[in-house]
Amino acid sequence: MQEAQFIGLLWLIGILAEAMTGALAAGRKQMDLFGVVIIGCATAIGGGTLRDMLLGNYPLVWVENVHYLIAIAFASLLTVAIAPVMRYLSKLFLAIDALGLAVFSIVGAQKTLMLGFSPTIAVVMGLVTGVFGGVIRDILCNQVPLIFKKELYAVISLFTAGLYITLNAYQLEEWINLVICLTLGFSLRMLALRYHWSMPTFDYQSSGDQHTH
Template sequence: MILHHLYILGITVEAITGALKAGTKKMDVFGVIIIACATAIGGGNIRDVLLGNHPISWVGHPEYIVITTCAALITILLSPFMKYFHRVFLVLDALGLVTFTIIGVRMTLALGHGFIVASIMGVITGVSGGVIRDVLCRDIPLVFQKEVYAGVSIVSAWLFLILHAQGLPEISVILITLGTGFSLRLLAIYYNLEVPKFNYTQMD
């Protein structure tokens, strides 16, 4: 299944970004692994807990922990070279965002929930890992202040739901959503598109 392979790629890339973020905070190896795993599979964990879906993803598939842990350790070893792959990580992260969103939506629908819940769970699956990473590293989550990110997840979730409701073959729905969401995210990165910011200065 294409989503499974993309998911493995996605958690690997997210684990690398988590490990690099932990490195900027000068964490020890254990801390790096924890941040990497939380970044990679945190969104899915939150989704499963909220939906009461047991066992949660990594408990049912412990190989996910092995993959993300290995990605973290490799990142530590190859950290001097990681700066050369910054653009590659951005592209793969965009693909991972849409993949995670689709997986979240599909799983929620399979559990019998409606479109609103499915769309929310898709976004939670897509963006929560990065939020957990930044909170643990004591930073404002990037999803709240950088290029359009959560917006891409929202659009991808609803596009999938609309196409699914039209009765299209699932593979077509997946590919169309992947292509559209991926393209939107790349455009947001290239043109530095951002959601308008709220800047409040308290007045005496």
């Protein structure tokens, strides 16, 4: 139970951090406070919600326990209040977001495995949980999803989920598995940000589309 409480606490930190990235994205589009709350909520719970809808796993976590939704709405509004300070906290914020990425990927994989799906699907669902909140945020803000273009993000989610599932298959103690995956996932993301590690990009201009450049 102690692992569950520990990971639960990290998960809560993660969704609140995601809500804040959503609120900031809404602010960049000059949305109103209600838009801020909706984008905050969609960012925080979007990944897990999509996972459970793809798996047909009902009721959804936040439908059953509405307190999460209220906490997320509050975190979104808090972001507006502390926005002037956010500039100076941007490094702390990126670190919390990196932690959230690792936690979401692990929790998504763990839940999928516990529902009886295959390890491969568990890894895929770790990725969905880890990155699709941000994808939904960017779609609602009408921009190309950042995670497809910037520093390593989705691939770290996939790696973290995959490592967790692999170590789990070797029946490693849950506590040790969590610590290893969290540390590696978090560190890789921070290093990717620090050294601007990114995937090779695919730049394709078909003859029919040249006028777009």
